[in-house]
Amino acid sequence: MYYDALKTFVTLAEVKNFTKTAERLLVSQPSVSIHIKNLETELQTTLFERSPKNLKITPTGEILYDRAKQMISIYEQTKQDILDHHNTIKGELKIGASFTIGEYILPALLFNLQKDYPELELQIVIGNTEEIVESVRLFEVDIGLIEGHTNDKELSVHPFMQDELFITASSSHILSNKKEVTITDLHNQTWVTRELGSGTREYLDHVIRSNGLKVNSFLTISSNQAIKETLMTGMGLSLLSGSVIARDIQHGTLSIIKLKNQSFHRTFSYIYSPVMAEKKNVNIFIDALTTYCI
Numbered sequence: 001m002y003y004d005a006l007k008t009f010v011t012l013a014e015v016k017n018f019t020k021t022a023e024r025l026l027v028s029q030p031s032v033s034i035h036i037k038n039l040e041t042e043l044q045t046t047l048f049e050r051s052p053k054n055l056k057i058t059p060t061g062e063i064l065y066d067r068a069k070q071m072i073s074i075y076e077q078t079k080q081d082i083l084d085h086h087n088t089i090k091g092e093l094k095i096g097a098s099f100t101i102g103e104y105i106l107p108a109l110l111f112n113l114q115k116d117y118p119e120l121e122l123q124i125v126i127g128n129t130e131e132i133v134e135s136v137r138l139f140e141v142d143i144g145l146i147e148g149h150t151n152d153k154e155l156s157v158h159p160f161m162q163d164e165l166f167i168t169a170s171s172s173h174i175l176s177n178k179k180e181v182t183i184t185d186l187h188n189q190t191w192v193t194r195e196l197g198s199g200t201r202e203y204l205d206h207v208i209r210s211n212g213l214k215v216n217s218f219l220t221i222s223s224n225q226a227i228k229e230t231l232m233t234g235m236g237l238s239l240l241s242g243s244v245i246a247r248d249i250q251h252g253t254l255s256i257i258k259l260k261n262q263s264f265h266r267t268f269s270y271i272y273s274p275v276m277a278e279k280k281n282v283n284i285f286i287d288a289l290t291t292y293c294i
Helices: 003-015 018-025 029-043 059-083 099-104 106-116 129-137 199-211 224-232 242-251 280-292
Strands: 048-051 054-057 091-098 120-127 143-146 156-170 189-193 215-220 238-241 254-257 264-272
Touching: 003 018, 003 029, 003 059, 018 029, 029 059, 054 059, 059 091, 059 280, 091 099, 091 129, 091 280, 099 106, 099 120, 099 143, 099 199, 099 224, 099 242, 106 120, 106 280, 120 129, 129 143, 129 264, 143 280, 156 224, 156 242, 156 280, 189 199, 189 224, 189 238, 199 238, 199 264, 224 238, 224 242, 224 254, 238 242, 242 254, 264 280
Parallel strands: 091 120, 091 143, 189 215
Antiparallel strands: 048 054, 143 264, 156 238, 156 254, 156 264
16 A cells, blocks of 8 residues: 555545546546555455545545545654654644634744744644544644543543633623622623534533523624624623633723632643654644643
8 A cells, every 4th residue: 555545545535526636636637546446456345436426435435534544644754753863843743723722822832933943834723622623633733732622532632731711791791890790690691602612612511501500692603802802892791711811801891700709710731643642743842832831
């Protein structure tokens, strides 16, 4: 089994079109067909069901897809390790980060990392926690930073930072005038919140359930900045990380609503596939991350 054939197979499985696969890989369409045929012959199975209008991966193709992603990743890691054998940190590092971390914590770390390793090419993917876990599992990124939880047993999960969240509202909101509030004050409010799959939404749902909060309605927005802008109009409450609202609190455009006898904390974690454990660029990033967050 050859790298080019596996790369062709994975690309075809994702784009589901021979012509588009050839265009993406900058090869001829017959070359794509030959790679797939050779794999099917070697493995003695049919990898795709073909019809004039449809291309569908078979169950054995699904098995190969996950393994092929791992084999490609190991091959590329080996190339990177050989490239780095003189201790020069170069090449690519693909980082996935959930929104709160990617937008408010990661930028300062990336600045220092690029300054220390100018030949390191950083690629950042930002999504919600669920999306980042999937990207790590499929080797679309080398390492992921999440604010929620994952039960994926194929991944290695390590906490790196404690985060505090705060109930937040416009400075003109009626509850902002109170020194502290009770659960009763929070009943029948509108909550402006992130989408399902987000670590922040997961935590808010936990707070609502554990306190028996009655919710008037949810306004769901998949952007921390858009949530803050909505709060500034005077609409609703939200539960947001202190890193997200720090400047807004300082400028007086948002206020923290203190809940009596309660505070909200969660753990940020980095995750990676075990095959990434020896990748030098990943370890460099982990060292920088843990040092920065001490």
